[in-house]
Amino acid sequence: MKVVIDEDKCVAAGQCVAAAAEVFDQREEDGIVVLLNANPSADLADDVRNAAAVCPALAITIEE
Structure with a gap:
C-alpha cells in the first residue's frame, strides 16, 4: 500500500488524523495534512x- 496526498485539495478537516494518527498529522499553522x-x-x-x-x-x- 502506498498513500499519496494532494495538499492542494486538503481542507484541514482533520478526519484523516482521527482515523489513522499513525499515518497522518496536520501542520500547526494551517491544519493541512502531513503524511507521516x-x-x-x-x-x-x-x-x-x-x-x-x-x-x-x-x-x-x-495505491494498492
Missing part, C-alpha cells in the same frame, strides 16, 4: 482506507 508514513504496514491498512473514505476533500489516494 507513505507506506504503512498491513495492520494499518483498514485505518488508512477509512481515512481516505472520510476525507471530505478526497485529498487521499491509495
